[in-house]
Amino acid sequence: MNIHEYQAKALLKSYGAPVAAGVAIFKAEEAEAAAKQLPGPVYVVKSQIHAGGRGKGKFKELAPDAKGGVRVVKTIEEVVTNAKEMLGNTLVTKQTGPAGKQVNRLYIEDGASIARELYLSILVDRSVGRVAFVVSTEGGMDIETVAEETPEKIVTVAIDPDAGVTAEDSARLSDALELEGVARGQASMLFPLLYKAFIEKDMSLLEINPLVVLTDGNIRVLDAKLSIDGNAMFRHPELLELRDLTEEDDKEIEASKYDLAYVALDGNIGCMVNGAGLAMATMDIIKLYGAEPANFLDVGGGASKEKVTAAFKIITADPAVKGILVNIFGGIMKCDVIAEGVLAAVTEVGLKVPLVVRLEGTNVELGKKIISESGLNVIPADNLDDAAQKIVAAVKGS
Ligand code: ADP
Ligand code: MG
Numbered sequence: 001m002n003i004h005e006y007q008a009k010a011l012l013k014s015y016g017a018p019v020a021a022g023v024a025i026f027k028a029e030e031a032e033a034a035a036k037q038l039p040g041p042v043y044v045v046k047s048q049i050h051a052g053g054r055g056k057g058k059f060k061e062l063a064p065d066a067k068g069g070v071r072v073v074k075t076i077e078e079v080v081t082n083a084k085e086m087l088g089n090t091l092v093t094k095q096t097g098p099a100g101k102q103v104n105r106l107y108i109e110d111g112a113s114i115a116r117e118l119y120l121s122i123l124v125d126r127s128v129g130r131v132a133f134v135v136s137t138e139g140g141m142d143i144e145t146v147a148e149e150t151p152e153k154i155v156t157v158a159i160d161p162d163a164g165v166t167a168e169d170s171a172r173l174s175d176a177l178e179l180e181g182v183a184r185g186q187a188s189m190l191f192p193l194l195y196k197a198f199i200e201k202d203m204s205l206l207e208i209n210p211l212v213v214l215t216d217g218n219i220r221v222l223d224a225k226l227s228i229d230g231n232a233m234f235r236h237p238e239l240l241e242l243r244d245l246t247e248e249d250d251k252e253i254e255a256s257k258y259d260l261a262y263v264a265l266d267g268n269i270g271c272m273v274n275g276a277g278l279a280m281a282t283m284d285i286i287k288l289y290g291a292e293p294a295n296f297l298d299v300g301g302g303a304s305k306e307k308v309t310a311a312f313k314i315i316t317a318d319p320a321v322k323g324i325l326v327n328i329f330g331g332i333m334k335c336d337v338i339a340e341g342v343l344a345a346v347t348e349v350g351l352k353v354p355l356v357v358r359l360e361g362t363n364v365e366l367g368k369k370i371i372s373e374s375g376l377n378v379i380p381a382d383n384l385d386d387a388a389q390k391i392v393a394a395v396k397g398s
Helices: 005-014 029-036 076-086 141-148 165-174 181-200 230-235 249-256 276-288 305-316 333-347 366-374 383-396
Strands: 022-025 043-047 068-072 089-091 106-110 116-124 131-138 154-156 203-214 220-221 225-229 260-266 269-273 296-300 323-330 357-361 378-381
Touching: 005 022, 005 181, 005 378, 022 029, 029 076, 029 106, 043 076, 068 076, 076 106, 116 141, 116 154, 116 181, 131 141, 131 165, 131 181, 141 154, 154 165, 165 181, 181 203, 203 323, 225 230, 249 260, 249 305, 269 276, 269 305, 269 383, 276 296, 276 323, 276 383, 296 305, 305 323, 305 333, 323 333, 323 366, 323 383, 333 357, 333 366, 357 366, 357 383, 366 378, 378 383
Parallel strands: 269 296, 269 323, 323 357, 357 378
Antiparallel strands: 022 106, 043 068, 043 106, 116 131, 116 203, 131 154, 203 220, 203 225, 260 296
16 A cells, blocks of 8 residues: 655654655645745655656646746745645556546645755665665665666665664765765664654655755755555554545456455456466466456455456446456356356346356366356356457457
8 A cells, every 4th residue: 555745744743853844735825824834945846656757757738848846945925825726636657657647736845955966775685684774875866777887876775674774884875875974873863764664654665866965064864765564454454544536447446355365457357367477477478369357356266256257347337348258267256156157147137248268177167157058148268378369359349
């Protein structure tokens, strides 16, 4: 689960991280009062969307030369006019995709006088099986570009889970960031507290880009992007309250209610599959035969009829879906349960597009019998290859 920058900053502040004063607003009318709470003389109006690259982003509805999604201004009047211009419009950044994201919240923040912009992130480094800090002196720009052009400017420090962030780790990080004096002292406090927040809140990623050294020598967390491991959300009811459903796909929200692993995609073949590996293979083979999957969906090993019904409904409700491929290997999952789930869903919502069903494994004969006796217009398939060719042909023919 992702949260907004202002929420992430409030969280990090509760651990003692240095962040600027700021106020989140939902309506342009709140802009003036928000800015009046800040010291000035510089204010920053920041779009709150779950995507980075906002500063260099473009608003769809505004002129191409209009300013981006992060605006530095010098008066309260400008805070208000910029808030009016930004709220409700669609911001397109490198990370949003061409559709962009509607800006429904703004963060009005105290402007910083910046001397240096640095990069810092904490992530789970699978190659060493540890949580690691990734830092670079090249902050403010996207780290993928730095990794491509000047990989030597990125330093990774993996943390021993028993020892936590040691003085030695801190020194290595500060050296890599070329921090001296006051900033270095503050950083030696910052690294362990960020690590503590990361572990305690079950984060999968914490990215601070930029972490800045101010002209007065102090350091400050200027941007914060964080993701919480979805599998650990049950431990953090306080964080669940920060969830912003407007940032999520409706179909994915519905799927999460039934504990289905579902990701919406851009194609037109809806897939209902059990097992992540089989789901990936199904997507691959659809592509191989020249079409695109509309979703990734893993109904799981021991899904109930209710879960299968819900999954099928989510797929059929998507207007982009022009055909459905049910591809099930009944290991723990029984084929007759799948068949009954499909039947229940079709009875409830109808079937307007071609449906190819490939069943294999436990109770396969019973499953096939349920489908064939249902009177449904189903195209049966015998194996994955056959199934993919049939659904692609059916979708292209329609
Ligand atoms: P994004 O990464 O989505 O573009 P950032 O929060 O990193 O958004 O802001 C982009 C840039 O805007 C920063 O690199 C920094 O130069 C500037 N900026 C952001 N917040 C402030 C602030 N409070 N004061 C001064 N400059 C800021
Ligand atoms: Mg940033």
